[in-house]
Amino acid sequence: MLDAHIVKRRARFVVDAEIRIAAGEACALFGASGAGKSTILACIAGVEAPDAGHVTLDHRTLFPPQLALHRRSIGYLTQVANLFPHLRVGENVRFGLSNGAVATSDAWVAQLQDRLELRAIWDAPAHAISGGQARRVALARMLARRPQLVLLDEPFAGLDRHLVRALLLAIAEWQRALGFTMLIVDHEADVLERLCPRAIAIEDGRIVQDGPWRALYESPATPLLAGLLAPL
Amino acid sequence: MWKRVGASAFALALLYPLAGLLVPIGPWRWGNGSATLDAVRVSLVLTAVAMAVVVAAGTPMALYVTRATPRERIVWQGILLLSVLLPPLALGILISLAFGPHALGALLDRAGLKMANTPLAFVVTQVYVSIGYYVLGAIAALGTVPRSLEAQAALLGADSWAVFRRVTFPLARLGLAVALSLAWVRALTEFGAVIVTAYYPAGMPVAIWTSLENFGLPAVMPLLVVFLAAALPLPWLAHIAAARRATDA
Numbered sequence: 001m002l003d004a005h006i007v008k009r010r011a012r013f014v015v016d017a018e019i020r021i022a023a024g025e026a027c028a029l030f031g032a033s034g035a036g037k038s039t040i041l042a043c044i045a046g047v048e049a050p051d052a053g054h055v056t057l058d059h060r061t062l063f064p065p066q067l068a069l070h071r072r073s074i075g076y077l078t079q080v081a082n083l084f085p086h087l088r089v090g091e092n093v094r095f096g097l098s099n100g101a102v103a104t105s106d107a108w109v110a111q112l113q114d115r116l117e118l119r120a121i122w123d124a125p126a127h128a129i130s131g132g133q134a135r136r137v138a139l140a141r142m143l144a145r146r147p148q149l150v151l152l153d154e155p156f157a158g159l160d161r162h163l164v165r166a167l168l169l170a171i172a173e174w175q176r177a178l179g180f181t182m183l184i185v186d187h188e189a190d191v192l193e194r195l196c197p198r199a200i201a202i203e204d205g206r207i208v209q210d211g212p213w214r215a216l217y218e219s220p221a222t223p224l225l226a227g228l229l230a231p232l
Numbered sequence: 233m234w235k236r237v238g239a240s241a242f243a244l245a246l247l248y249p250l251a252g253l254l255v256p257i258g259p260w261r262w263g264n265g266s267a268t269l270d271a272v273r274v275s276l277v278l279t280a281v282a283m284a285v286v287v288a289a290g291t292p293m294a295l296y297v298t299r300a301t302p303r304e305r306i307v308w309q310g311i312l313l314l315s316v317l318l319p320p321l322a323l324g325i326l327i328s329l330a331f332g333p334h335a336l337g338a339l340l341d342r343a344g345l346k347m348a349n350t351p352l353a354f355v356v357t358q359v360y361v362s363i364g365y366y367v368l369g370a371i372a373a374l375g376t377v378p379r380s381l382e383a384q385a386a387l388l389g390a391d392s393w394a395v396f397r398r399v400t401f402p403l404a405r406l407g408l409a410v411a412l413s414l415a416w417v418r419a420l421t422e423f424g425a426v427i428v429t430a431y432y433p434a435g436m437p438v439a440i441w442t443s444l445e446n447f448g449l450p451a452v453m454p455l456l457v458v459f460l461a462a463a464l465p466l467p468w469l470a471h472i473a474a475a476r477r478a479t480d481a
Contacts, residue, residue, distance in 0.1 A: 047383045069386035070394075082384040086402045095398070101387030145388060 002149060002181055005053035006043045008036075008205075015039050015205035019183070023058065025170050026175055026182040028192035030216075031202035032228060037185040038078075038200070041151050044183070045069075045076040057149055057181075070099065075142035075150045075180075079157040081134035085127035089118060089137050092099070096145040104146055112140040115170050132163050139167065143174060150175070151186040156191055168194045189229055201225050245291035255454065257449045264443075265310075268455060272462050278351055278435065279420045282358035286366045286415050289359075291330055291408075294370035295396070297380075309368070316364035320424030327429050355428035368416035373407020374400065376473070409474035413467030420463050420467040 001023050006016040015036040021027045029037045042048040044055055046062060046069050049157065055062040062072060093112065097104055113119055116136040116174050121129050126137065142150070152171075156164045172195055177184050186192050192199065193213050201209040201216060209221040220226035262268065297308045318326070331337045331347040340347055347353050377400050385399045386392075401408070423437035431438060436459045443451040 041276065045387065047380075047387075065306065068391075069383060070389050070391045074387055076384070076387050078380075080380065082378075082380050084381060084385070084399055095385070095390075099391075099394060211332030 001059075002044070002055075002057050002103065002183070004040075004044050004055045006040050006050050006055070007052040008039050008043055008048070008050050010036060010039060013204045015043075017200075017202065017205065017207050019200060019207075021043075021181055021183060023181055024179045025062050025198065026172075026184070026196040028196035028199040029183060029197050029202060030192055030228070031123050031183045031187065031188060032224060033187055035202045036205035037187075038153050039205070041076070041153050041183065041185050044149075045151050046072055047076070073145075073148040075147035076153075077138055077151070077155045078153040079155065081131070081138040083126040083134050083137055083141075085125075087126055088122070089124050089126055089129065089133075092137055093118070093140045093144055095141060106146060108146070109140075111143055114145060116140050132159050135159060136163075136167070139171075141178065143178075146178055146180070148180060150180050150182045152182070154186050155184075156168045156186070166193065171195060187228070194199055238411055253453060257453070259450060260453045261447070261450050262454060267434070268439060268443075268458060271434050271436045271455075272458060274351075274354070274433045275420055275435035275437075276462060278354050278433075279358060282355045282362065282419050283412065283416055285355070285359050286363045286419075287412065290363050290367045290415075291370060294374055295366045295400075297367070297371050298374040305371075309371070312364045312368050315360070316368070316433065320361060320422060321428065322377055323360060324357065324425030324428030327360060327425065331356070331429075349432040351433060352428075354426060354433060354435065357425050357429045358422060361420035361422045361425050362415040365418050366411045369411025369414055370404075373404040373411060376407065377403045406471075406474040409467075409470040413470050416467050417463065 002019065002021040004020075004144055005018045012034075013036070017036070017040055019027075019029075019040070020216055031037050031042060039048065043050045043053075043135075046066060049066050050063060054064065057072070057074070061067065083089075084095065084101055087095070091107075093109065097109075113122065116139060118133075118137060118140060121137075126134070128138070139155070157165060159167070168191065171182075174180075175195070183193070184192055184195060197212055199209075199211070199213050199216055200207055203219065203222060203224055208225060217229055218223065220229055297305055297312075300308065328348070329335065331340065331353075333341065337347050345352055347356070381399055381403070382395050385395045390398060420435075421437060423441065426435060427438055427441070434442065436455070440452055440455050440459065443455055
């Protein structure tokens with residue numbers, strides 16, 4: 001279970017949000033650009049330190065004090081793939097497997113390789129592949145370690161529609177099969193709806209609504225949220 | 233084409249002082265053959281030891297400064313600049329005094345460590361004259377590695393050492409090689425500070441000076457050639473190795 005209370009001062013407002021997600025649950029963090037969604041994710045991941053609050057994952061305290069990143073079982077994927085450019089694709093995917101005890105297998109890596117269509121580029125230098133390929137490699141690298149918690153920050157931004165569809169299917173399947181807890185940020189509701197039955201709506205760093213998508217559509221808590229959910 | 237001509241003209245101008253080797257000053261001669269070889273050995277071995285200290289102490293410092301807040305970084309960089317701005321002769325005098333019998337030298341002396349005219353004094357002086365150059369260069373090199381990549385590596389389970397070894401160092405190695413080669417050249421060619429703290433054992437710069445004093449210009453020229461031949465390969469190879477690995481990656 002993820003239990004997080006993030007307090008973080010930003011330029012325009014203070015992010016102050018409490019989020020609880022059951023183990024194995026998939027939850028969406030939804031809101032307009034600049035609402036503080038990515039800040040919440042970065043603080044839970046540990047790449048930013050909250051000013052106050054707490055973060056626990058399956059009763060393990062991640063903050064405070066700030067637990068070292070390598071001791072967290074968290075997969076964190078942003079719209080920047082952050083591949084290691086000096087390594088090949090395969091070396092990127094296997095990067096996390098040699099660090100500490102990781103319950104994974106060659107069969108699992110092979111499955112990621114096949115499902116994400118990485119076989120053809122497996123030996124290519126990471127700096128020489130396309131943006132869409134890099135995003136697939138980053139997803140494989142993150143999942144190869146089988147993290148307890150997966151944090152996705154607009155992972156599909158800028159990708160072709162057919163690729164987004166394939167990735168959504170794959171992530172949904174793996175989430176069910178592996179049972180990891182998942183929190184996804186995006187400002188496109190249709191993407192999030194595919195993966196998460198539950199949505200948390202954020203405005204200016206605060207939670208304005210938390211519940212199933214249907215409740216958000218039927219009675220949005222704020223005019224801004226209603227506008228974000230309205231069809232074009 | 234014209235750019236290459238321009239670069240060639242620049243290189244010619246840069247190396248023009250070497251034309252001095254062709255000026256007729258009478259037949260070249262070895263002032264003291266065995267002393268020359270000793271000086272080459274002293275310079276290469278002790279500078280290598282000094283560089284090991286520079287890298288071991290300077291790299292963590294450079295990493296720390298790179299990761300510090302901008303305000304703190306400015307303070308550290310000022311301190312590092314101060315160390316490289318000191319005129320070598322003045323630095324040599326200050327080292328002699330600071331490690332002399334009225335200061336730290338008394339303690340070192342009791343521990344059996346002599347800080348005047350010994351290999352230890354030679355190495356300590358070389359470390360002092362070169363470490364600032366290495367650290368400043370290393371800060372610039374390490375600063376080019378995106379923090380997000382290091383964070384990603386840590387989230388993939390790599391501890392601090394593994395992040396440095398597997399991500400930071402490979403991405404910064406070309407810049408670190410440049411920083412190390414500058415420090416190497418700075419230490420190897422040091423004369424002003426070393427002549428104060430460690431006239432013995434004589435390294436190449438001091439050997440060139442004593443040859444000039446004792447035997448005149450004809451004895452200096454062959455030493456210069458030996459000096460260049462001995463000093464150039466290591467930093468050059470460091471550049472080649474770093475560039476090759478970067479290309480492979």
